[in-house]
Amino acid sequence: MRFLMAICLLVSTAFIPATASANAIKGTVLEVKNAAGYTYLRLKTQRGETWAAINLSPVRIGDQVTLEKAFEMQNFESKALQKTFPKILFAELGNTTAGTNKAAMQPIASTTQAIADSPVAKAVGANARTVAEIVKQSAALKDKPVLVRGKVVKYNAGIMGKNWVHLRDGSGSEADGSNDILVTTTQSAKVSDVVTVQGVVRTNKDFGAGYVYQVLIEDAKLKP
Numbered sequence: 001m002r003f004l005m006a007i008c009l010l011v012s013t014a015f016i017p018a019t020a021s022a023n024a025i026k027g028t029v030l031e032v033k034n035a036a037g038y039t040y041l042r043l044k045t046q047r048g049e050t051w052a053a054i055n056l057s058p059v060r061i062g063d064q065v066t067l068e069k070a071f072e073m074q075n076f077e078s079k080a081l082q083k084t085f086p087k088i089l090f091a092e093l094g095n096t097t098a099g100t101n102k103a104a105m106q107p108i109a110s111t112t113q114a115i116a117d118s119p120v121a122k123a124v125g126a127n128a129r130t131v132a133e134i135v136k137q138s139a140a141l142k143d144k145p146v147l148v149r150g151k152v153v154k155y156n157a158g159i160m161g162k163n164w165v166h167l168r169d170g171s172g173s174e175a176d177g178s179n180d181i182l183v184t185t186t187q188s189a190k191v192s193d194v195v196t197v198q199g200v201v202r203t204n205k206d207f208g209a210g211y212v213y214q215v216l217i218e219d220a221k222l223k224p
Contacts, residue, residue: 024094025052025067029059035080040088041065052089059093066094079158119170123149123196131181132172134201138215141201146217148181152193165189165222167197182216195222 027043027050034040039059041052052067059065070091077084122130128147129137150169157163165183172178183197199220205213 025050025070025089025091027065027067029061029063029065032059032061033081035078038080040078040081043067050087050089051085052091054091054093057093064097067091068094118151118168120150120168120194122169123147130171131167131169132178134181134217135172135178135215138201138203142203144201145198146201147196147198148217149194149196150181152189152191152195153180155189155191157188162186163188165195165197165220167195182213183220183222184216184218185220185222187220187222189222193224195224197222 025043025045027045029041030044030049031042032039034056039054039057041054041059043050043052043065052070054067067089068091070089072087072089073085074087075084076088122128125147127145128149129141131148131150134141134146134148148167148169150167152165153168154166155163162184163186165185167181167183168179170179172180183199185197185199189195197217197220199217201215202213202218203215205216205218
């Protein structure tokens with residue numbers, strides 16, 4: 001899966017490490033909040049009520065859902081929701097059975113957008129690479145600085161205290177994924193912006209719950 005897991009949160013000073021849960025969690029949806037490309041659910045389970053965060057999904061109040069590969073985080077603040085969760089589960093959405101509360105159905109609203117590829121001139125300077133070069137040469141470039149110029153085709157803000165940018169420059173292929181590179185940064189951007197990115201290449205980055213990126217650029221600085 002090439003999209004990021006719904007860890008759309010800032011770590012508070014009272015951060016407590018996650019604890020893994022190997023069992024599926026079943027519950028009834030009591031409340032739904034869609035924000036910054038993610039779906040937050042308040043669930044009634046056999047163990048009581050709990051909040052959970054999943055990728056943006058068409059879940060509605062009253063639905064019966066199963067959460068898989070769930071893990072728990074404590075004392076997290078969601079910048080998008082302006083809410084601190086004493087406890088929240090991050091998970092993949094499994095089976096869903098529609099509820100009967102049609103009046104409570106809520107539409108999905110996402111700030112995430114995507115646009116088509118378009119050619120962008122290669123960056124100039126030391127360590128300059130195209131998107132395709134970074135993806136295809138990731139093993140050799142691991143933990144090394146790179147400079148790449150491209151167009152922002154997807155943007156999510158406030159995930160684990162960073163903003164997440166998908167960058168394309170017209171190089172590479174959709175078939176093998178070499179046309180798109182994920183960039184994490186503390187700076188802001190907008191979809192369709194053309195930016196020059198300077199950061200460090202990381203490989204096989206595991207964000208938990210089965211979400212692994214083979215290559216990305218971390219701690220990046222952006223400039224027009």
